[in-house]
Each structure stands twice: as C-alpha cells, then as structure tokens.
Amino acid sequence: MSESLVASTPIFTPAVFRRSLGDALEMAHGIDAVAADERAASLAKRSLKKESKVWGLKLVIGMMDLTTLEGKDTRGKVWALCQKAIRPDPSDHDIPHVGAVCVYPTMIPFVKQALAGSGVHAASVATGFPSGQTFTSIKVEETRQVVAAGADEVDMVIDRGAFLSGDYQKVFDEIAEVKEACGPAHLKVILETGELANYDQVRKASLIAMFAGADFIKTSTGKVSVNATLPVTLVMLEAIRDFHHATGKKIGMKPAGGISNAKLSLAYLVLLYETMGTEWMTPDLFRFGASSLLNDVLMQIRKEKTGAYQSGDYFTLD
Amino acid sequence: MTTTLETRDRLAPGAASSSLVEWHYAPSLEATDHFKLASRYNLFIGGEFVAPHSKRWFETINPATEDTLAEIAEADNEDVDRAVREARRAYEKVWRKLAPSERAKYIFRIARLIQEKSRALAVVETMNGGKPIKESRDIDIPLAAAHFFYYAGWADKLEYAFPNRNVAPVGVAAQIIPWNFPLLMAAWKLAPALAAGNTIVLKPAETTPLTSLLLGEIIQEAGLPAGVVNIVTGGPATGAAVAGHKDVDKIAFTGSTEVGKRILRATAGTKKKLTLELGGKAPNIVFEDAPLDQAIEGIINGIYFNQGHVCCAGSRLFVQESIVEPIIRKLRDRIGTLRVGNPLDKNTDVGAINSRAQLEKIQELVESGIEEGAEMFQSSCSVPDRGFWFRPTFFTGVAQSSRIAQEEIFGPVLSVLTFRTPEEAIEKANNTPYGLSAGVWTEKGSRILKMAAKLRAGVVWANTYNKFDPSSPFGGFKESGFGREGGMHGLAPYVSLS
Helix, strand or coil: CCCCCCCCCCCCCCCCCCCCHHHHHHCCCCCCHHHHHHHHHHHCCCCECHHHHHHHHHHHHHCEEEECCCCCCCHHHHHHHHHHHHCCCCCCCCCCCCCEEEECHHHHHHHHHHHCCCCCEEEEEECCCCCCCCCHHHHHHHHHHHHHCCCCEEEEECCHHHHHCCCHHHHHHHHHHHHHHHCCCEEEEECCHHHCCCHHHHHHHHHHHHHHCCCEEECCCCCCCCCCCHHHHHHHHHHHHHHHHHHCCCCEEECECCCCCHHHHHHHHHHHHHHHCHHHCCCCCECEEECCHHHHHHHHHHHHHHCCCCCHHHCCCC | CEEEECCHHHCCCCCCCCCCCCCCECCCECCCCCCCCCCEECEEECCEEECCCCCCEEEEEECCCCEEEEEEECCCHHHHHHHHHHHHHHHHHCHHHCCHHHHHHHHHHHHHHHHHCHHHHHHHHHHHHCCCHHHHHHHHHHHHHHHHHHHHHHCCCHHHHCCCCCEEECCEEEEECCCCCHHHHHHHHHHHHHHCCCEEEEECCCCCCHHHHHHHHHHHHCCCCCCCEEECCCCHHHHHHHHHCCCCCEEEEECCHHHHHHHHHHHCCCCCEEEEECCCCCEEEECCCCCHHHHHHHHHHHHHHHHHCCCCCCCEEEEEHHHHHHHHHHHHHHHCCCCECCCCECCCCECCCCCHHHHHHHHHHHHHHHHCCCEEEEECCCCCCCCCCCCCEEEECCCCCCHHHHCCCCCCEEEEEEECCHHHHHHHHHCCCCCCEEEEECCCHHHHHHHHHHCCCCEEEECCCCCCCCCCCECCCHHHEECCECCHHHHHHHEEEC
C-alpha cells in the first residue's frame, strides 16, 4: 500500500527563522475575500456560557490598550486614563488592570510615572504616526527617544505609500530598523488595513512585518474611516499561524479601532480561540486597541453579576 | 495507521487560562416548545389527511436520541393508486385549466407560509434528520422558500423559457425524494412541477417524512385545490408503487444510483418521462496557488456539511503535491475545532448520522479504508451515548483504486489524493462513474475556466463549495443522473413542447 504522505515528511519541524523579505513574499498567497468574510461571520454567531462570558470579558480588559491619541491630550486627561487603566472598576476587585495605556510620545514620561508599580504597560505610538510619511532617520530617532523615555511598547506605522507602490524592501527595512531601535521594548506594527485595499495585501503586509521583526501586528491607527474588522483580524491571525508553523515564533495580534462594545469584543475572542487555540488567549499575544470599549465591558460584567443593567452614570467617563 | 486528533477544547490551556475558568461555549439549544407534533400522521390525499388503507403505521425517530417523534402512515398499493387517481382528477378537472397567473398565486402563498413557519420547520427538520439547527435554519428552510418564490415567478412566463414553442404540462408527476434535505428536496420537486401545471404524488424518504407532512398542512392552508399535491409516506415498497404506477406521466427521483438504475429499468418501454438525481463522488481540487485557509474552509464545508449526507459532497480531495503538507496540517487542526453533538445546539457544526443503516454503511466503508492501508485521521471529540454518530474523519495515502476513493460513503469521511499537473487532476477527477459536482481552488481565473470545461460534472464550484441558489441548474453527468433541477432548465422536465 502507498506510503503515508504525512508520516514521511517532518511537517511540524519549524524552519530556521531568517529576517528575509523573500521568505515573507513566498508565503504571501492570495485570500478569497468572500470565503474569509463568511468564516468570520459564522464564528460571530457562536454563543457563550455565562461563566465563559464573564471570564472572557475580564480577559478583554486585561488585553485592552486603553488609548487616547488626540492633539488635545493633556496631562490631566492622560492621568485620569491611567487611573482607570490601573483600577477599571474600584468597586470590584475581581476586575484586572488593562494591558497598557497607549499615548503620543511626549506623554510617555508622565504616563510611566502615573503607572509606576501597577503592572500596566506604557505604550507609545511612533514613526510619524498616523501617516508614517516622514524620514526613516526621524522614525528611528523617535523610537529611540520614546523607549529611552520609558515606553514598554512601541506602536509603529508602516509606510503605506511605499507598500502600495510595491517598495516592499523599504517597508521591510524600516520595520527592521525600528525594531532594532526598540531594544527591549515590544514592537507593534500597524498595517493600517483600511488603506491596503484588499485581504491579499493585508496578508502580505502581515508577513513582511513579522519577518522584519514585529512582536505584534496591529490593524489600524484609528485615524482612517475603516478600522479593525473581524475578517481582517482573521486574515492576520491566519498569517500569524502560518508564520508560527514556519518559524516557531509566536507573534501577537492587535485589532484596533471600531471595537466599541462587549459583544463584539467577545466575537473577537471566539475568532481568536477557533483560529489559534487557547495558547493565544493571553494579553501577551492579543490586545484590543480601544478607547470606549472598557465601560461597556464593565457594564456587562456587572450585569452578569447583578442580573440587571445599571445606568451609564455608574461608570466613569475619563 | 490511525491518528486520533486533539480537539480544540482539549488543547493545553495558555498562560491566561491556567488559573481561570476554561473557555466553553454554552449549550445554546433551539427551543422546541413553540409547536407541537401530532402523535400520528396520515396520508395527504385529495386535500385531506386520510388513514391508510394498509392500516399500518411506522415510527419515525430523532436520530440524535433514538426517541420516537411520531407514527407515520405506510401507504400500500391501494393508497398509492388512490393518490394517483386524485392527482389525475385534479389535473384534468382543475389545475391544467387554471390560468397560469392563478397557479403562481398559490405557489407564492406556499412560499410565504414556509417563511412564516420557518422556525418550527427548521426545528422539525433537525429533530427528524439529525442535521445541525444552524444548517436547517440558515440553509434548508430559507432555500426551500426561495425555490417556491422563484418558480412561482415562472408560472405565467413559460413561453419565455421556451420561445416559439407551445408549452403544456406533462400530467401527473411521481416524485421521490431523499432523506438528506427533506423539505428542500420537496421544494425542488414540487415548485417547478406546480408552476408548469402538473399535479403531484410526492413520496418522502422513509426516515424523514415529517417536514413533507408539515408541508402538506401548509399546502392545505394555502388552499391549493384538492388533489394537486398528494403525499404518500412509507418505505421502499411505497416508493416502487409510486414510480411503477401506470397512470403516472413523469417520474422525478433523487436518491441512490442503485435505486435510480432500478427505476430506469422499470420505466424502459413506457412513455414516462424520467429525471434522476443520483449519487456522487465529487473531486475537490486544490492547486498550489489556492487561498489555502479559505480552501480549508471549502474542504470542511464540502465534506462535513450535513454530516457528509450530500450527493454533491466534495468527498475526494485532490491536492497538488507541493502543498500536501500545509493542507494536511491545516485540515488536522481544523477538524479539531468542529463541534459534534446535539443538532439542536446553535453551536453544533456536525450533527447526527441520519439512520443506523447509514451509520453501518459508513463504518463498513471506513473499515475497508483501514484494511486497504490508508492512514486515518479522526477527531477525538466526544459524542453522545444515544443516537447515531460518526466523528469527522479523513484518510491520506488513498489510492485511486481504493474503495473509499471509488464508492460514495455519504458520511463525514474524506479521502485525500494528490496530483502533480492540471491534466493529471482532470484525468483522476473524471475517473469515476459519477459526475455530479466538482470544486476547483486556484487564484488563476484562466485555470478555473479550463478546469470547468474539462471536468465531467454538472456543477463546478470555483473557490467555494456547496453553494445553492434556485436560479442555478443542478444535475449530473454519467451515473449521477440526468435532467436538471433549478433555474430555467428545471422547468424542462415538467413541460411538453410542441
């Protein structure tokens, strides 16, 4: 009888990881948009047990990058956000702190101070956020400075102009340089999927970012009209899964923008669970970039505990 | 060699979950208290539910629990004869004389009533057949209504379907339908026949008669003239009586190739028109440039949709040799995430096997695969103690000559084969007595067109699988049958042209 095709080939041995654009492009096959959308929609229909729901909502809080990225950000605003990040619901000690507070670079020294000893990470956007249309030297220098100022995590943007004009080498090199400038800080690479036109490009950009050294890949800046969606997150998770199989390296995922209610955040967890398994269900490997999600999640947790919805006035606006 | 695959729920918990509750879906059961089944269902003949002349009833069960749902009348020759007589009378006296636009109104009414009662119909379909509620709710019932809507629209436009011809109905149609999509198959058969002006004797499958009988109640409620649609339930003898009745003008059969051949022999030398929609062993062909993760979804949907009880199931997977490794790895992982269990649970992906007989047939063929030396991969998911269940399974190292590559299993069992070139894929794909459907996965448009032209299959899906629409014709090549259902083509078997 014919020899087994599976047993004869060592399919689970990861290849050696190289920082190579060629390897990234080789794995960048097409995505069928209709089927990807269908898969994401079918997973969004799963229904969760009550305990799993509460467990999931707490996990969502722990995975949250509480974000404020506005020109009008002040120390007062950022300080309030940090307090919320450390103790999302002071009346409920079961509620964990969020994953990180995400701000513009100049706020980092202050955020670092406000969060000291709390376990909440300080994250900064960098590299000419949100457009990325500045000189590479400035991007690298900005990264170096925010890390020096205490940022634990850096959220960079890719150069979409270079990407869409086919200059993948430039995109790749820039990420690699920023990664180096990050030193010990974690690097999240924002693809700005809303500007990449289709899922084929999303997959390609995901792979380029991962092969260039990203620790996380992230959908959006929150500054364009189309932000994170379930199918885009699915396509990126599948790229992460393939990259893990190929190299053995675990890369995190961060959908950002547009995730404003608890129900939707749980749909993201279902997508994560079915695509990556429980291994990825940790703040180390999944984050939500959100500003208004937290209060709805808190409200849902309290509803599960008390059986009734409470007025929005019971949840602080920060 | 046999490998039991870990399910998603059994994966080692990650850092986040180690000290906390595990992540579980809720048993999210569709309610069953919004309707009540009768304890006994009679034959629907001449617009009334009548006790069978046979004075015999048989039990119909829920294959997921083996509980009895109701007693169903068993029609004997006398009952079938009465049904055909009623159909003949209704044809000559009423239906053929009715203005086509009036026929359309009745058919539209049936479509709307199916929509109104869709929730109960979906639950009954799932309870009687074992299919997951998400499929009966989202696919079977809406598509059944869509078929009636679609053909209602054709009723007064037949001369546009057959330009420059005189279009007349055929007469009395005997329609025998299978157990895998009970209500949907009834809709496929009834809708075009009614639109073209024929009257009908419908014979539902022995194991899944309930939704057809509920459709009988809907037809009654819609006020269809008595005798236009008659529904006779029973086993193979009833089916043979329906197909063999001398006053039937047209037979439409969907089911096994074996029975199809028997009907073909029995109708030889008669004037009866015949269409057969029979078995399949469809190739699902994945090229190296395919969108892999979506192809995996297509493979899963192709073979595990409705527990593989699908005549057009993509049961032979052909993978280009350069991508065998990632495809097998992804397939293994994906099978572990399939949720097998209570079909009424909205989270269930794979439900119960339709009957004990079918389960035994699946087991027998899977045994033959193991004996022939193929390597089996099977989900380790737990299945309920009662009822008929088979875990999602696939075989690698399958030879073209293996029984599991040749014979229709009609269950959740996939055979994986490989190819090197498009020519080889076409040759192997066509090397079967069947020819109902095929799937092609590639990013290259020109290759899709070439494959579609060369594959000897009635339906070729490109970068998708198991997609159905009332406007699209469906039917087979070779031993998968002849005649088309659906679309404008689906009218042809029900008209006589002059």
